[in-house]
Amino acid sequence: MIVADASVVTFLFVEGENSSAARKLFEIDPDWVTPPILNHEMLNILATLGSVESDVQGMEQLWREIRGFLGARQQVPDPIRSLRLAMELGVSGYQAQYLALSDHLRLPLLTTDNRLLEILPQKTIGPDAYLESRLAMRPL
Amino acid sequence: MRTTLDLPDELVTEIKILAAQERITLKELMGDLLRGGLRARFSQQRPNNLPKIYRPSRIPLSSDWINGIRKEAME
Numbered sequence: 001m002i003v004a005d006a007s008v009v010t011f012l013f014v015e016g017e018n019s020s021a022a023r024k025l026f027e028i029d030p031d032w033v034t035p036p037i038l039n040h041e042m043l044n045i046l047a048t049l050g051s052v053e054s055d056v057q058g059m060e061q062l063w064r065e066i067r068g069f070l071g072a073r074q075q076v077p078d079p080i081r082s083l084r085l086a087m088e089l090g091v092s093g094y095q096a097q098y099l100a101l102s103d104h105l106r107l108p109l110l111t112t113d114n115r116l117l118e119i120l121p122q123k124t125i126g127p128d129a130y131l132e133s134r135l136a137m138r139p140l
Numbered sequence: 141m142r143t144t145l146d147l148p149d150e151l152v153t154e155i156k157i158l159a160a161q162e163r164i165t166l167k168e169l170m171g172d173l174l175r176g177g178l179r180a181r182f183s184q185q186r187p188n189n190l191p192k193i194y195r196p197s198r199i200p201l202s203s204d205w206i207n208g209i210r211k212e213a214m215e
Contacts, residue, residue: 013191016197092214112203
């Protein structure tokens, strides 16, 4: 079970730099949890991608699929914990909500955000590194 | 947060023994057990199939590009 941020969820649905790792990771561990803030982030990412690609219909279809996927995967983080983490760690309130959820569930936060990976190596992990660690744990 | 629960005696005894065996406090053990129960409940509700849509991107979709959009929205 993992907490995934908007960058990792995007790569699960749209082909790109980390898609291979994100999809392999989902095959090994499909139990992904996200905070509701991810809805807003996904909407923003799809709106930007849709504008660049001039594909309104495709993005609408993708949004519906992502909403269905997220339905049973969302959990609300404690806002006070989010607030404290944002101030203590010097991260945004958005990022703090992912961190609050991963703290609460005692799970790693999967992200491709290099700044977060750099300043919080104990709390965050990239898809490739997580995949490597999971594969290493599997019996031969 | 402090809360009061009316639990069966034998269950409380079992939990106290387990906490003593694991050398952790009752509070820690109860927290772990409740978290585990919640995780298991949520896990059962989640579909395990890969999403039906996997869209090729017309632009080279990089982490930097996605995180750049996210960062702009946060500012």
